[in-house]
Amino acid sequence: MSLELKTVQTHYAPVRYIEGGSGAPLVFLHGAGGAAANDPFLTKLAEKYHVYAPLLPGYGDSEECGEIRDMLDFTLHTWDVVEALGLRNPILVGHSMGGMIAAEMAAIAPHDVTRLGLICPAGLWLDDHPIPDLFATMPFEMPKLLFHDVEAGTQLLTAGLTLSDPKFLQTYLVNNARQLGMAGKILFPIPERGLSQRLYRIKAKTILVWGDSDRLIPPVYAHGFKKGIAGSELVSIPEAGHMVTLEKTDQVIQALGRLG
C-alpha cells in the first residue's frame, strides 16, 4: 500500500499530511520524531484503514507556524486539520507526543471522538519516574531510550546517515531545530501540560498500547491513563520499547483493531 504526501490548508498554516489506504478513516498523530510517507507502520496501517497522518508545522518539509505556542493551540490546530480533511469522528490514534495531543483533543471535544488509540502517550509526569530529557539526549544515545532491541534500533535510526559530512550535519541540525523546536513547545522541559486534570472528560472507547521495555516513557505511566480514562483498556506488548510501532507493528495494529 503506497502512501502519498499531500497538503491541506488550515487557518494558521498549510499542513502536510500522509494519506493512503482504504477502510475506516483513521487519523494518526506522530511522535516527536515525526513521520514519513515510507513509514512501515503507516504502510501496514493503511492495509486496514484509510490513514491520514498530518505533520505538525515544522515537521518534514512543512511550513513552520509561530502562532502555535501552547497546548491549547496544538489541540485546536489539530482539530482544524481534521475539519479541513473533511472528516467527522475518525478513529483518532496518537503515538507519544501525538498521543498527548490526541488525548487533549478527546478531552476538549468529548462528543467528537468515539474511538481513541493512545500508543505510549506523553502528557503525564510522575516524580518517582522522571522521563529522560529528550532535548539533552545526543543522537547516539537515542536508540537505547527508544528500542527494546537497541542494536537493531541503532541500525534503523542511522541507516544511510553520514554524520561526518558537514552538509548533512547542517541539514540534520536544521531539521532537529524545526521539529524538536516545535515539539518543545509542549514537551520542554517536562512533557506535562495539565492533561491529568482533563482526562476525566474523555468519553471515547480508549485503547492504550505500551511496550514493556519502554525506557523513554516507562510502562508505569499507563496506569495514570488507565485510571484517568473511564473504561480504557491497556494492551501491553512484550519485547518492545517506545518505538513499539516499529518493533511490533502487527501487534499494535491488532490492538487498535479492538476499537472496532
Next chain:
Amino acid sequence: MKFTWFNLMPWPYLPDDFREKNRSVWVDIDQKLFDPVKSHEVYNTYLDLLEYAAEIGFDAIGCNEHHQNGYGIMPSPNIIAAALSRRTKDVGLVVLGNSIALYNPPVRVAEEFAMLDCISGGRLIAGFPVGTSMDTNFCYGQIPALTREKYQEAHDLIIKAWTTREPFAFNGRYNKLRHVNIWPRPIQQPHPPIHIPGGGSVETYDFCIDNTYSYSYLSFSGYIRAKALMDGYWKRVAERGAPDASPYRAGFAQTICVADTDAEAEKLYKEHVDYFYNRCLHVYPGFADAPGYRTIKTIQTGALSQYAPPVGGYSTLTWKDLTEQGHVIAGSPETVRQRLEELAKTLNVGNLFCLMHVGNMPKEKCMYSTKLFAEKVMPKLRNVFPEYKDDDRFWCHPISQVKAGNLPSEKKALEIVGAAR
C-alpha cells in the same frame, strides 16, 4: 579603547580528574564539588580583585550571569554589582547582564538596574543577554522555541518602563501588568547604555544596529576565530544603513595573561589556562544547544554553539596552540600589546572585556598580570581609534560621585542634633 576587567568567577577547586569523572561543568554539575565554606573566601577574593582592577585604572569592571555552572558562580550578577557599586568610585560597572527572559516579571530588571544606576551614580552599563541554552533552557526551563519572543517582549517592557513618565498598562503575551510604574528609575537618560551579548545570530546583529546597542561577542576561542563572525556583523552594519561603523558598536571578550617575558607567561599561567580550557569548558554537548533555541536562519549561516569544543577537544591543545591560535593572548607586555592591537584592528572592536582571572589562578598572579596590563599595555592602546574618541553612545555617564561611608563623626552628628533640638 575601553577596557573592562572581567571575572567569570570560576570555582577553583575542580579536581584533577574532573573531566574523567563528570559529564558536565554546567547544568548537572556534582553538588559535592561546591563547598560553601570555601566559597566565602573565593567570593571575597574575586570581589577584591575586581576592586583592585578599578583602583589601578581599568575603565570598567564586569560581571555576568550563569546558573548551575562550575566556572561562573554568579547566578545573580546584580548582587555582585551591588557590592562593587559601594566599594568603588568612578569606574564603570558592566553587568553583562541580566538574562531578561528569566525574570518574572522583567520589570524586576528595570528596577534593579535602576537601583544600581542610582547607587553607583550613573555608572551602570547594562547587558541584556538571551542567555546560553544551558542557562535559559536547561537550568531555567524556558521553552527553546519561545525564548526569543519572550526575550523581545521583556526588552520592550524594560525600555518602556525606563522611559515612560506615567503609569502604563502592558498587555504582553508573557507579561500582563496593569500598572507599570517603576520607582526608582535610572539616572542615565534616556536609559543606561545597553550591550547585547551575541553568538552570531543575524537577528541579534539587527537588533543592536537598529537600537544603537553595542554587540558583544563573548567567546573563549579568541580573536582569530572570531574574525568571520565579526566580519558578518560589520557587513550587516553597512547593509542596514547604520550612520557609522564605530568600533564602540562592538565588544569582545579575550583571555589575557601578562608577564615580564613570553617564557615567564607560560611558566606562570599555563596550569591555570589548562584548568580553564580543560575543566571549566567541559560541557556535556547535549546541553549546548536545545533544539529551537537557535533560529533556523542562524543555524544555516553555520553559527554553531561555541560550547561545542574544537575537533579533538581542548585537551589536545598545547600552550603553544592556545596562544598562537589566539584563544589566549599571553606574553610580555609588548607581545600582548601587539596582539591586542591586531585584535582591535582586525575585529574593529572598541570595548575589550579583559578576562584576566583565568581558571584557578591565585590572586597574587592575577594581581601581577593585571598590574602589568594596566601600566604597560593599556596606555599604549588607548588611542587605537582616534577618529571615534568622542563616541560615548555606548558608555556610561556618571554624575559627580558621593563617596560611600560619608557619615559625619558621632560627635559631629550630636552637635548638629543638639543645635536642632
